[in-house]
Amino acid sequence: MDTQVLIVGGGPVGLTLAIDLGRRGVRCILIEKNDAPLGYPKMERCNPRTMEIFRRLGLADTVRAAGYPPDWPMDTYLLFDLMHPPLFKMAHPTVASAKAKRDATLDGSMPLEPYQIISQYTLEPLLKSVAEKIPNVAVKFSHEFESFVEGSDGVTLHARTTAGDRVSFRAQYLVGCDGGSSAVRKQLGFRMEGEPHILEMRQALFHCPELYAKVIAPRARHYHRIDEHWTLMIVQDSREHFTLHAVVEKDEDMVRLFEKIVGTPIQYRMLHCAKWVQRLLLAEHYAQGRAFIAGDAAHLVIPTGGLGMNTGIGDAIDISWKLAATLQHWGGPKLLRSYEAERRPIGAINVQASGRGTTGRSKWRSAYRPCIADDTPEGKAALANLLAIAADEAPKSFRVVGAELGYRYAGSPIICDEPGGPEPNIDAYEPTTWPGARLPHFWLEAGTLSVHDRIGDGYTLLRLGRTKADASDLKHAFDTVGAPLSLLDIDSEVVRRVYGFDYLLVRPDLHVTWRGNALPKDSEQLARVVTGW
Numbered sequence: 027m028d029t030q031v032l033i034v035g036g037g038p039v040g041l042t043l044a045i046d047l048g049r050r051g052v053r054c055i056l057i058e059k060n061d062a063p064l065g066y067p068k069m070e071r072c073n074p075r076t077m078e079i080f081r082r083l084g085l086a087d088t089v090r091a092a093g094y095p096p097d098w099p100m101d102t103y104l105l106f107d108l109m110h111p112p113l114f115k116m117a118h119p120t121v122a123s124a125k126a127k128r129d130a131t132l133d134g135s136m137p138l139e140p141y142q143i144i145s146q147y148t149l150e151p152l153l154k155s156v157a158e159k160i161p162n163v164a165v166k167f168s169h170e171f172e173s174f175v176e177g178s179d180g181v182t183l184h185a186r187t188t189a190g191d192r193v194s195f196r197a198q199y200l201v202g203c204d205g206g207s208s209a210v211r212k213q214l215g216f217r218m219e220g221e222p223h224i225l226e227m228r229q230a231l232f233h234c235p236e237l238y239a240k241v242i243a244p245r246a247r248h249y250h251r252i253d254e255h256w257t258l259m260i261v262q263d264s265r266e267h268f269t270l271h272a273v274v275e276k277d278e279d280m281v282r283l284f285e286k287i288v289g290t291p292i293q294y295r296m297l298h299c300a301k302w303v304q305r306l307l308l309a310e311h312y313a314q315g316r317a318f319i320a321g322d323a324a325h326l327v328i329p330t331g332g333l334g335m336n337t338g339i340g341d342a343i344d345i346s347w348k349l350a351a352t353l354q355h356w357g358g359p360k361l362l363r364s365y366e367a368e369r370r371p372i373g374a375i376n377v378q379a380s381g382r383g384t385t386g387r388s389k390w391r392s393a394y395r396p397c398i399a400d401d402t403p404e405g406k407a408a409l410a411n412l413l414a415i416a417a418d419e420a421p422k423s424f425r426v427v428g429a430e431l432g433y434r435y436a437g438s439p440i441i442c443d444e445p446g447g448p449e450p451n452i453d454a455y456e457p458t459t460w461p462g463a464r465l466p467h468f469w470l471e472a473g474t475l476s477v478h479d480r481i482g483d484g485y486t487l488l489r490l491g492r493t494k495a496d497a498s499d500l501k502h503a504f505d506t507v508g509a510p511l512s513l514l515d516i517d518s519e520v521v522r523r524v525y526g527f528d529y530l531l532v533r534p535d536l537h538v539t540w541r542g543n544a545l546p547k548d549s550e551q552l553a554r555v556v557t558g559w
């Protein structure tokens with residue numbers, strides 16, 4: 027074997043997988059067909075769960091330092107142009123105020139890390155430079171995946187370099203993180219199910235350093251222009267770069283629309299312009315034999331709600347510890363099989379959530395009338411109608427906290443589920459320790475040390491009750507399997523009340539796998555189920 031895991035694709039999902047596998051001591055090779063990371067804009071919002079994951083990788087502060095400053099407004103406006111007062115505001119907390127709210131909220135409902143704006147073209151080189159520093163990770167750009175062959179003990183991957191050389195690598199496992207047109211997925215023969223072509227848009231990137239010195243609109247994250255083109259301006263992380271999305275015929279139309287939304291003569295340069303298509307698709311499978319797919323290779327959403335890369339980072343972190351456990355011989359055969367069972371239903375929910383957010387946007391967009399900016403009774407009525415619809419519908423695209431924090435691996439073969447669990451709720455997050463759910467965050471030391479920070483790379487038994495039962499049977503059972511188990515005692519009535527049980531067993535990815543008010547009678551059975559035997 028040349029390595030243990032081959033990763034195809036050096037986008038944010040493949041790079042995050044490489045970093046997590048690397049820090050777990052797994053040897054991996056990542057191949058990427060491009061010669062350098064993405065040079066044009068795509069995603070810009072890491073959601074709170076992704077930031078929690080980056081914190082576990084030791085990267086949250088680095089990502090924040092490269093992105094929006096903590097006090098930059100996150101609000102979203104509807105307007106005609108930036109030289110007139112906005113007509114509708116959707117208020118969102120800044121990172122600084124989200125952190126303050128988190129610290130003042132003691133019911134487990136707040137994420138440990140708030141969201142963060144960072145442009146994908148900033149994030150990818152950052153993740154690449156981190157992955158390249160890990161000794162057991164080899165990052166090979168300019169290598170295009172062509173095909174693979176699976177044998178009884180591993181896979182052989184064939185690739186071609188930019189220089190035209192053909193190379194092969196052998197490994198035990200392969201993960202295709204190669205984006206929406208994934209060649210790995212195609213070779214596996216997995217169909218994409220859903221809506222392949224909803225709307226074709228153009229995206230252009232503008233550099234305009236003097237924008238905020240000239241316009242009167244408040245600083246914000248998004249500006250939706252009220253027009254027939256669905257024009258949306260997104261402020262990128264430098265706050266000197268702006269992307270414009272619109273439904274137009276030609277690249278030149280994007281220039282015209284940029285000038286219209288700015289509303290005053292200004293110096294600028296268009297750096298990039300390309301078409302992109304809104305799709306809502308989910309792969310029929312995520313795994314076969316020794317090959318897996320993750321990220322956009324497995325699901326494609328409309329960016330509304332920011333559930334694209336963020337869902338993919340969730341995939342990466344689920345497959346990562348399971349691959350590590352299997353390669354370290356303590357993970358049983360059901361562990362890797364549980365990847366599809368756990369992540370595909372989450373992909374389906376997130377595709378649905380993103381579709382719902384977009385439907386809300388199309389409702390208020392459809393109320394546009396050509397007379398809408400006119401100072402006439404007809405124009406005023408059209409504007410009032412559009413704004414009334416927007417008041418109901420526009421916030422829906424941001425109401426995804428339940429999808430971000432509340433996702434649960436119901437019915438997973440490696441979760442000791444309980445009957446009657448809560449149904450998925452995209453809109454709202456209720457802290458819960460129902461098996462399969464993410465462990466709610468609580469500070470153990472105010473502002474610095476979270477319960478999350480004390481969950482290591484193996485399993486953790488939390489003892490929360492007044493009496494702490496002897497856990498040596500359970501420890502012995504995990505030792506027999508070879509799986510790492512640590513104990514964490516927490517003496518806080520508040521934490522015990524919200525967590526709801528005296529004992530919680532938490533997996534390396536922070537998901538609760540079992541809970542009870544007494545330690546299990548059959549420790550061996552529990553240890554075997556949760557480790558996939």
Ligand SMILES: Cc1cc2nc3c(=O)[nH]c(=O)nc-3n(C[C@H](O)[C@H](O)[C@H](O)COP(=O)(O)OP(=O)(O)OC[C@H]3O[C@@H](n4cnc5c(N)ncnc54)[C@H](O)[C@@H]3O)c2cc1C
Nearest residue numbers: 035037039059069070071171205321322329332334335336
């Ligand atoms: C306009 C826009 C805005 C968005 N905003 C958000 C947002 O705010 N939040 C969010 O979460 N998501 C957002 N997204 C979605 C996000 O950009 C994607 O979900 C994300 O890029 C997926 O990451 P990935 O690593 O799975 O795939 P990709 O980023 O597509 O990376 C795949 C990589 O694989 C490489 N590759 C492909 N084929 C091969 C091959 N044969 N051999 C080797 N390498 C190969 C590609 O070159 C690429 O580098 C947005 C998308 C768009 C278009």
